[in-house]
Amino acid sequence: MKSRIPVVLLACGSFNPITNMHLRLFEVARDHLHQTGMYQVIAGIISPVNDKYGKKDLVAARHRVAMARLALQTSDWIRVDPWESEQVQWLETVKVLRRQGAVFLGRTGRTPTPLLSVLAPRPGPSTWHHHRELLRSLPQKEGLDRGKAHPAAPTAVPELKLLCGADVLKTFQTPNLWKDAHIQEIVEKFGLVCVGRAGHDAERYILGLPILQKYQHNIHLAREPVQNEISATYIRRALSQGQSVKYLLPDAVIAYIKDHNLYTKDSSWKDNNT
Amino acid sequence: MENSEKTELVLLACGSFNPITNMHLRLFELAKDYMNGTGKYKVIKGIISPVGDAYKKKGLISAHHRVFMAQLSTKNSEWVEVDTWESLQKEWVETAQVLRHHQEKLEASSCGNEQGSPVLERPGRKRKWAEQRQDFSQKKSLEPKTKGVPKVKLLCGADLLESFGVPNLWKSEDITQIVRDYGLICITRAGNDAQKFIYESDVLWKYQNNIHLVNEWITNDISSTKIRQALRRGQSIRYLVPDLVQEYIEKHDLYTSESEERNVGVILAPLQRNMAEANS
Numbered sequence: 076m077k078s079r080i081p082v083v084l085l086a087c088g089s090f091n092p093i094t095n096m097h098l099r100l101f102e103v104a105r106d107h108l109h110q111t112g113m114y115q116v117i118a119g120i121i122s123p124v125n126d127k128y129g130k131k132d133l134v135a136a137r138h139r140v141a142m143a144r145l146a147l148q149t150s151d152w153i154r155v156d157p158w159e160s161e162q163v164q165w166l167e168t169v170k171v172l173r174r175q176g177a178v179f180l181g182r183t184g185r186t187p188t189p190l191l192s193v194l195a196p197r198p199g200p201s202t203w204h205h206h207r208e209l210l211r212s213l214p215q216k217e218g219l220d221r222g223k224a225h226p227a228a229p230t231a232v233p234e235l236k237l238l239c240g241a242d243v244l245k246t247f248q249t250p251n252l253w254k255d256a257h258i259q260e261i262v263e264k265f266g267l268v269c270v271g272r273a274g275h276d277a278e279r280y281i282l283g284l285p286i287l288q289k290y291q292h293n294i295h296l297a298r299e300p301v302q303n304e305i306s307a308t309y310i311r312r313a314l315s316q317g318q319s320v321k322y323l324l325p326d327a328v329i330a331y332i333k334d335h336n337l338y339t340k341d342s343s344w345k346d347n348n349t
Numbered sequence: 350m351e352n353s354e355k356t357e358l359v360l361l362a363c364g365s366f367n368p369i370t371n372m373h374l375r376l377f378e379l380a381k382d383y384m385n386g387t388g389k390y391k392v393i394k395g396i397i398s399p400v401g402d403a404y405k406k407k408g409l410i411s412a413h414h415r416v417f418m419a420q421l422s423t424k425n426s427e428w429v430e431v432d433t434w435e436s437l438q439k440e441w442v443e444t445a446q447v448l449r450h451h452q453e454k455l456e457a458s459s460c461g462n463e464q465g466s467p468v469l470e471r472p473g474r475k476r477k478w479a480e481q482r483q484d485f486s487q488k489k490s491l492e493p494k495t496k497g498v499p500k501v502k503l504l505c506g507a508d509l510l511e512s513f514g515v516p517n518l519w520k521s522e523d524i525t526q527i528v529r530d531y532g533l534i535c536i537t538r539a540g541n542d543a544q545k546f547i548y549e550s551d552v553l554w555k556y557q558n559n560i561h562l563v564n565e566w567i568t569n570d571i572s573s574t575k576i577r578q579a580l581r582r583g584q585s586i587r588y589l590v591p592d593l594v595q596e597y598i599e600k601h602d603l604y605t606s607e608s609e610e611r612n613v614g615v616i617l618a619p620l621q622r623n624m625a626e627a628n629s
Contacts (some may be wrong), residue, residue: 095371095588102585149592300579302570309567318377322371322591326425341433 079115081233082108084268085175087159087168091133092332093143094324096305099203101153102236104268117233119153127165132311134337137158145327159186168237169257176235185209187242189269237261241271241296243249244280245286255286262290264340270297354602355391357499358384360534361451363435363444365573366399367409369419370590372571377429380504380534382434383563393499395429396451403441405618408577408609412436414601421593424453434488441618444503445523448531452501459498466572497589504529507537508540510560517623528556536563580604 083096084104101119108114124130136157143155144262158327159171242326244267247258261267271277279295281287287294304321313320320329331336360380366373375471381392399415400406409415417621419431442450447510510533513524527533547553553560571589579586581604586595598604616624 098588102587106584300584301572302568303574304567304569306567309562318382319380320372 078231078304080113081117081231082114083175083233083235084116084119084237084238085122085170085172085235086120087122087123087135089128089130090132090139090143091307092122092123092324092328092338093146093308093323094305094307094310098146098150098153099299100240100270101302103270103297103299104295105152107270107295108268110189111295114234118154118192119150121153121155122146122159122171123155123173124156125165125281127163128150129165138331138335138337142331145331146325148327149263151326167254167257168203171259172235172341177322178266186216194199198315234266234325236268236295238268238270241269241277244277244287244294247284248280250326255301259290262287262293266293266295268297270299272299272302289345315340352428352446352551356391358390358392359451359455359499360384360392360504361398361448361501362504363395363398363405364400364441364449364505364614365404365409366397366415366419367406367573368415368576368590368594369397369422370570370571370576370601370625371572371588374422374429374591375427375538375565375569376504376506377426379536379563379565380561384534384561392426393424395504397423397429397431397432398447398451399431401436401438401441403439403618403622405441405612405615406616407612408604408607409612410603414603416596418594418597421597422591424593441622443520443619445526445546446525448503450502452531454497456503475514500532502532502534502535505536507535510535510537510543510553513550514546517620517627519616519619521628525552525556528553528559531560532561534561534563535563538565538568577609581609618624 084101086100088096088097089214105119107117121143123136123143124133126133126136137160140155140157140160145156146333156175160165241342246252259326270278281291281294310323314332360377362373362376377395381395384390384392396417399412399419400409401521402409402412413436416431416433416436423429423431430557433449434450435442535543545563547557547560576586576589579589580598586598590598
């Protein structure tokens with residue numbers, strides 16, 4: 076049997092708060108990559124953006140990380156990585172990819188990570204804890220796919236791919252939002268998995284930008300079969316109006332939002348002033 | 350009390366629930382927020398009533414599975430519950446009759462007569478819970494300012510409203526009865542033709558005050574048909590249905606190409622009945 080290339084999916088974003096739609100991106104992307112017959116998705120990582128990103132209404136990263144953790148309690152393959160949110164400043168997405176690539180996959184020589192020293196429990200700075208946490212999932216890779224698991228080549232180096240909604244492809248064309256060199260690095264060294272609706276203009280965005288066109292073999296377009304537009308913006312508005320958001324995000328996240336009084340009218344007022 | 354002059358409502362959703370999805374559950378949340386927001390109503394309960402097997406719809410799996418999945422998905426709801434009466438009937442029951450059943454049940458229980466209507470439910474956790482709820486509303490009805498027995502209204506998506514136009518699917522007197530005696534709460538997509546549909550129908554137009562159109566601002570296209578299709582293709586349905594429902598479906602391998610063949614070539618019960626009546 077032909078062995079598959081192991082893949083780790085990384086999603087960057089505000090997750091303010093995490094919704095069922097974010098979680099669907101992972102499910103749809105994994106189904107799509109498995110369908111190709113070439114890949115075996117072994118893990119998914121959610122990396123909430125740093126507070127310094129400065130987006131309006133962005134609640135503190137510790138809350139966004141906690142909510143993502145709660146949402147992923149029942150997932151056996153997706154988890155949260157708070158590293159990006161713990162940095163002193165905002166980081167470009169490509170830097171998060173580099174970091175994950177170095178730490179998790181050992182694909183660059185910049186941060187050599189001797190496997191045994193990482194796996195051995197040791198007290199120390201949070202980066203060590205971080206390494207251990209990331210590696211913890213590796214031995215679990217079999218059986219992740221509810222019995223449908225395909226053997227991944229044991230020696231194969233996993234590929235790290237950026238997971239995003241198809242709308243992100245469009246933002247690549249927004250002037251000054253992305254550095255050209257970063258776009259190139261993302262699609263050349265890592266790869267993109269974009270989840271869009273059927274009939275979405277993803278192909279057009281790729282053809283509209285030479286760099287995306289050049290590396291289109293590294294851009295995977297996954298179709299979400301079910302149209303579902305649960306935006307975090309909608310969730311925040313509904314919450315501030317006291318309306319129900321049940322079944323749009325996991326119950327545990329809703330309970331956390333209530334307990335911590337997030338996304339109320341008062342809290343967004345406070346955030347706007349700071 | 351602020352609630353004193355409000356009419357208490359029970360929202361009834363009829364359908365196949367084959368399987369129940371997060372979209373069905375959202376209909377209840379949206380309807381409750383909307384009706385409570387009018388200031389005239391207070392939604393006290395939601396009822397999911399899965400259709401019986403005699404409905405004969407293509408791909409319809411056994412009612413006990415559909416009922417159980419609906420029960421699993423309302424486990425964490427404080428106000429929505431599943432009622433098995435419709436699903437336990439031997440023959441297919443018209444929606445107007447299901448509405449009548451539930452209205453009569455409410456009237457009977459508000460008279461303090463719990464045995465007033467034929468309760469076919471198996472005793473269970475939900476049942477006990479419902480009784481506690483009834484005790485609660487009975488206590489409330491002793492307060493001077495309440496507006497009598499709660500009213501049952503039919504909760505639906507725009508597709509049900511538009512199905513009123515399908516020949517022989519509905520008896521016209523049933524449509525009249527539903528919109529005149531009970532009322533509809535219809536969740537529609539922004540820009541949907543529901544309003545036009547009402548305008549073009551004389552009976553819907555006449556009772557339009559009893560039809561509440563609730564806008565859903567985010568597209569939510571989680572149909573049971575698509576869920577079954579994804580399952581047949583081995584695709585994930587996670588986060589589209591409650592986790593417990595997903596686990597139950599997988600454990601029992603409920604939706605396959607074989608299950609989709611159920612009732613193929615069989616005429617839908619309402620069409621059978623209404624065509625026979627039209628010909629007699």
